[in-house]
Amino acid sequence: MLKNRNVLILLTGEFIAGVGLWLGIIGNLEFMQEKIPSDFLKSLLLASGLLAGIAVGPYAGRLTDLISKKKVMLIAGFIRAVSVIFMLIALGTGSIWWMVVFLVLIQISAAFYFPALQAAIPLVVEDKDLLQLNGIHMNVSTLSRIAGTALAGLLLVIVPLSIVYVTNLVAYIALFILTFFLNIDEKKDNIHSLPRSTEKTSFKDVFPIIKRLPVVYMTIIMTLVPVLFLGGINLVIINISELQDSSAIKGLIYTTEGIAFMLGAFLIKKISDRISEYIILFGSSFMIGLSQVMLYFADSPVLTIIAFILFGFSVGSFFPTAATIFQTKVPKDFHGRFFSFRNMLDRVTFQIVLLITGFLLDLMGLQLMSVLFGGVSIIMTLVFLLKVKQLTGKDKAKFEVG
Numbered sequence: 001m002l003k004n005r006n007v008l009i010l011l012t013g014e015f016i017a018g019v020g021l022w023l024g025i026i027g028n029l030e031f032m033q034e035k036i037p038s039d040f041l042k043s044l045l046l047a048s049g050l051l052a053g054i055a056v057g058p059y060a061g062r063l064t065d066l067i068s069k070k071k072v073m074l075i076a077g078f079i080r081a082v083s084v085i086f087m088l089i090a091l092g093t094g095s096i097w098w099m100v101v102f103l104v105l106i107q108i109s110a111a112f113y114f115p116a117l118q119a120a121i122p123l124v125v126e127d128k129d130l131l132q133l134n135g136i137h138m139n140v141s142t143l144s145r146i147a148g149t150a151l152a153g154l155l156l157v158i159v160p161l162s163i164v165y166v167t168n169l170v171a172y173i174a175l176f177i178l179t180f181f182l183n184i185d186e187k188k189d190n191i192h193s194l195p196r197s198t199e200k201t202s203f204k205d206v207f208p209i210i211k212r213l214p215v216v217y218m219t220i221i222m223t224l225v226p227v228l229f230l231g232g233i234n235l236v237i238i239n240i241s242e243l244q245d246s247s248a249i250k251g252l253i254y255t256t257e258g259i260a261f262m263l264g265a266f267l268i269k270k271i272s273d274r275i276s277e278y279i280i281l282f283g284s285s286f287m288i289g290l291s292q293v294m295l296y297f298a299d300s301p302v303l304t305i306i307a308f309i310l311f312g313f314s315v316g317s318f319f320p321t322a323a324t325i326f327q328t329k330v331p332k333d334f335h336g337r338f339f340s341f342r343n344m345l346d347r348v349t350f351q352i353v354l355l356i357t358g359f360l361l362d363l364m365g366l367q368l369m370s371v372l373f374g375g376v377s378i379i380m381t382l383v384f385l386l387k388v389k390q391l392t393g394k395d396k397a398k399f400e401v402g
Contacts, residue, residue, distance in 0.1 A: 004124060004125065005181075005183070006124040006182055006183060006184060007124050007125065007133065009178060009179075009181055009182050010117070010120065010121070010124065010137070010182070011136065011137060011140045012178060013175050013178050013179060014117075014137060014140050014141055014144065015140050015141075015143060015144045015147075016144070016171050016172075016174050016175040016178065017080075017113075017144070017171070017172070017175050018140070018141050018143075018144025018145055018147075018148060019144045019147050019148040019151065019171050020080075020148070020167075020168045020169075020171030020172050020175070021144075021145075021148065022144065022145050022147075022148025022149050022152060023148050023151065023152045023155075023164050023165070023167055023168040023171070024084070024087070024106070024165070024168050025148075025152075025234065026148070026149060026152035026153070026156070026164070027087070027152065027156075027161055027164045027165055027168070028046075028087075028099065028103075029234060029238065030156060030161060031090070031091070031099060031161065032045065033238070035094075035096055036096070038358075038362065039235055039238075039239070039357075039358045039361045039362055040355075040358040040359050040361075040362050041358075042235065042358060043232065043235060043354045043355050043357060043358025043359075044355065044358070045096065045099070045100060045103070046103070046234075046354055048100050048103055048104065049100070049102075049103030049104045049105075049106060049107035050107055050347040050348075050350060050351040050354075051104075051351070052104040052105075052107050052108050052111075053107035053108060053110055053111040053343070053344070053347045054111075054344050054347050054348060054351075056108055056111045056112070057111050057340050057341070057343060057344035057347070058337075058340065058344075060072070060111045060112045060115055060336075060340050060343075061115055061206075061336050061337035061338075061339070061340025061341060062336065062337060062340075063112070063336070064112075064115045064116045064119055064335070064336025064337070064339070064340060065119075065333065065334070065335070065336035065337055066336075068184075069116040069117075069119055069120040069123070069184060069336075070120075070179065070182045070184060072112050072113070072115075072116035073112075073113055073116045073117065073120075073179050073182070074176065074179050074180070075112055076109045076110070076112035076113035076116070077109070077113070077172065077175055077176035077179055078176060079105055079108055079109040079112070080105075080106060080109035080113070080172050080175075080176075081169060081172040081173050081176055082105065083101075083102050083105035083106045083109065084102070084165055084168050084169040084172060085169070086098050086099075086101040086102040086105065087099060087102035087165050087168075088162060088165050088166070088169075090102060091161055091162045091165065092162075107347070110343070111340070111343060111344075111347075114339065114343050115335075115336055115339035115340040115342075115343055116336070118323070118326075118327070118335065118339040118342075119332075119335035119336050119339055120182075120184055121133060121134070121137070121327065122327045122328075122332065122335070123184050123185065124184060127327075127328055130324050130327055130328060131268065131269055131272060131320060131321070131324040132269050134319075134320040134323045134324050134327075135265040135266060135268045135269055135320040136265075137320075138261070138265045138316065138319055138320055139261075139262045139265045139266060139316075142258045142259075142261045142262045142265070142316070143258075143262065145254065145258050146254070146255055146258045146259070149251060149254045149255070150251065150255070151167070152164055153251050155167065205334070205337065206334050206337040206338050206341055209330065209331065209334050209338070210330075210338070210341075213329055213330065215325060215329055216325065216326065216329050216330060218384065218387075218388055219281065219322050219325050219326065220342070220345070221384060222281050222282075222285060222322070222384055223318075223322055223346075224349060224380065225285040225288055225289065225377045225380055225381060226285070226288050226314075226315050226318055226319070227346065227349045227350060227353060228292075228353055228373055228376065228377055229288060229291070229292055229311060229373065229377070230315075230350070230353075231349065231350045231351075231352070231353025231354050231356075231357060232353055232354050232356070232357025232358065232361075235354070235357050235358055235361060236295070236357065236361075236366065236370075237250050237253055237254070238250070239298075239361055239365075239366040240253065240295075240298050240304055240366065243298055243299055243366060244298075244299060244301060244304075246301070249301060249304070252301075252305065253304065253305065253308050256305050256308055256309055256312070257308040257309065257311060257312035258312065259309075259312070260308070260309040260310070260311075260312030260313040260316065261312040261313065261315055261316035262316060263312075263313055263316065264284075264312065264313040264314065264315065264316025264317040264318075265316040265317070265319075265320055266316075267317070268280070268316070268317050268320050268321060271317065272321065277321050277324075277325065278388065280317055280318070280321050281318060281321055281322065282381060282384070282385050282388075283317075284314040284315070284317045284318035284321075285314075285318065285377070285380075285381040285384075286378060286381045287310055287311075287313070287314040288311060288314045288315065288318070288377055289374045289375070289376075289377030289378035289380075289381060290310065290374065290378070291307045291308070291310040291311035291314065291374070292307075292311075292370050292371075292373045292374030292377055293370065293371055293374030293375065293378075294306065294307035294310070294370075294374075295307050295366065295367065295370035295374075296367045296368075296370055296371050297367075298366055298367055298370065299367075326338065326339070326342070357369070360372070
């Protein structure tokens with residue numbers, strides 16, 4: 001599988017994009033820490049770009065189903081590179097509003113890029129290799145995060161913040177060029193065998209598909225548990241850094257959590273050979289909730305790192321399993337619209353969680369908020385588990401086939 005040219009291009013592209021993304025994230029956090037004292041105001045700014053991604057999501061999904069995935073990724077790559085120019089203007093002028101423009105454009109780019117990428121993955125390998133490729137893909141993503149955060153931390157010490165974004169721009173241009181070398185056989189997608197009327201179909205056509213696939217519907221709901229942590233994770237890490245009065249803890253958290261994520265994604269193939277994918281989802285979800293509760297002891301560096309190791313391993317097992325379920329159960333003709341809907345849902349929930357996190361951090365502080373979120377996650381997991389047992393008890397065959 002790793003000798004497949006398209007797979008190598010997609011994985012290399014993911015690494016380059018990830019390095020650029022995390023250079024930008026660390027740069028944004030640094031810029032906001034200098035300009036904005038309130039966590040809630042920080043969350044409002046970070047959420048502003050998500051609205052733009054939600055607005056273009058339906059069009060991005062339909063476009064992904066109607067034209068080449070490669071073309072969609074190229075469009076997204078161009079927008080992503082242009083967005084960095086506006087962040088450089090923000091640094092030059094000291095204006096938060098130019099940073100908002102950057103956030104809006106980067107989220108519009110993501111609204112096009114990620115549905116196309118998720119729809120392209122099943123086209124470059126066989127279904128039997130999807131879980132393994134999803135695990136490798138997420139490990140590459142995590143490696144890029146480790147490399148990006150480490151590089152950003154190094155650059156912030158030795159060069160001005162503007163150089164971080166110049167490096168970011170170079171990474172995005174390299175990804176744009178690399179995308180030209182993709183050669184995907186889109187006939188595997190059945191897109192060209194669809195009737196002409198497909199071009200007039202609505203984005204809403206994906207909802208009946210989800211409704212009649214219980215396993216897909218359940219998995220979508222289950223993804224709310226990790227999002228409850230991930231939505232405000234950057235604000236949480238900033239607060240841990242302030243609570244422990246340590247700048248170094250931020251990099252240590254990102255690194256150890258990333259390594260644990262890679263371990264979970266690496267072992268997921270072997271785990272899935274012995275354990276049901278549904279048990280993996282519920283077990284991972286429960287451990288995510290437990291890791292949140294552990295942050296009640298966020299004033300302890302050791303317990304903080306243990307909590308993020310547990311979280312990283314759990315998420316590393318959860319997301320490749322969920323992605324494989326989506327890619328294999330949802331008909332390929334609807335992949336663009338489905339993954340666009342998934343990204344829109346992620347943006348909405350991320351925005352809500354981000355705003356709630358910022359508000360609760362100002363209201364009750366990190367430790368009490370962590371216990372609240374962890375309790376909600378564990379209760380949600382138990383409720384979903386009972387619901388699935390009821391579904392499988394009534395019609396197990398229908399549930400598993402979806």
